[in-house]
Amino acid sequence: MARVAFVGLGVMGFPMAGHLAAAGHAVAVYNRTPAKAAAWVGLHGGTAAAAPREAAQGADFVMACVGNDDDLRQVCLGDDGAFSGMRAGAIFVDHTTVSARVTRALSDTAREQGLGFVDAPVSGGQAGAENGQLSVMCGGTEADYAAAEPVIAAYARICRRMGDSGAGQLAKMANQIAIAGLVQGLAESLNFAERAGLSIPAVVEVISQGAAGSWQMQNRHATMAEGRFDFGFAVDWMRKDLGICLAAADENGAALPVTALVDQFYKDVQGMGGGRWDTSSLIARLRR
Structure with missing residues (x-):
């Protein structure tokens, strides 16, 4: 089992993080609206963090499912961003649907900091997230994908590596x-x-x-x-x-x-x- 952070508890992220907890992973969550993170902890246990950096500290994997390119940059970068809290060798897995351009830029930044990065957008909608039956399309190195796939399996019906960074998007x-x-x-x-x-x-x-x-x-x-x-x-x-x-x-x-x-x-x-x-x-x- 892994130590996992999940950033973004919307209609997709909330149940996806729940499946990670049900699979036995130790999960810390962050959401822009703290009440939603508190509600998730009330249902699933784990811990709620005040910032992405705090959630990411000590995690083996940091999952994100936010809104758009700007949201993703915000939760990754800066003093409170997840990248600043991640240990060397940890892997960031982005489930947000964003541009391949921002994916590649963030992947490059992650690697410069000794981090792994997998873009892993999902299909299947709210029902797929709730039922743990999502289709997950991934981009990144073979090694990063191989490490992340068993964790992603908690909410995936199918998960495949499509190629290098950006291929999932x-x-x-x-x-x-x-x-x-x-x-x-x-x-x-x-x-x-x-x-x-x-x-x-x-x-x-x-x-x-x-x-x-x-x-x-x-x-x-x-x-x-x-x-x-x-x-x-x-x-x-x-x-x-x-x-x-x-x-x-x-x-x-x-x-x-x-x-x-x-x-x-x-x-x-x-x-x-x-x-x-x-x-x-x-x-x-x-x-x-």
Whole structure:
């Protein structure tokens, strides 16, 4: 068992840290809102720290799951950052979805300080985090990945090294690109069926067994039909992720016409007041 720090206790980080504690690791947590860290300790034991540096002291691994590039820099760097508290040889594992550029920069800084670094963004949403069934895409050295993978296994259904630093983030971008077009297609399909006077459950029962079937269809069709979008991965975060994808595509020359279009559709949903709605809320835009 390892000594682990977990930085960031949002809808993903809170249950992920809980799985680490359940697996027997000694866990210290930090969250910007201290009350959430205290609540986590009340449920799972361990300790709450006042700063990332304090949480990281003595840890073998420091896991982070925060909001964006700036948040990640803030919890890593500076006098109160995790890097300043980590011992030589400890490994920082970043589960945040951020740009490959900030990942590589932080990885370089970590190595200059004698630390390991693995970028390990996740897919599977809140339910995947709660059930310990996340897909984890990793970048970093083979040695750092090999050391971190048994710890990540506490909340992973699958965990794979995709390549060197930044490769995990690039794989997560491919994931978000695939999801964006798929959710829009599902929203259009269900809206079409509604307007045609068909039964959504009956349609989904049939088409989900063929080539149209998907995780999104199975897990989101009922709530989309009912107009319930108060759970899961928020539109605001999806737009952040798609912005990262589009910027990376500008760098590598990939064409993302559907992704760019769906990003604008999500902007429309934000304009409807749906920034915190689940990403399946694309159907709400079609019902206006």
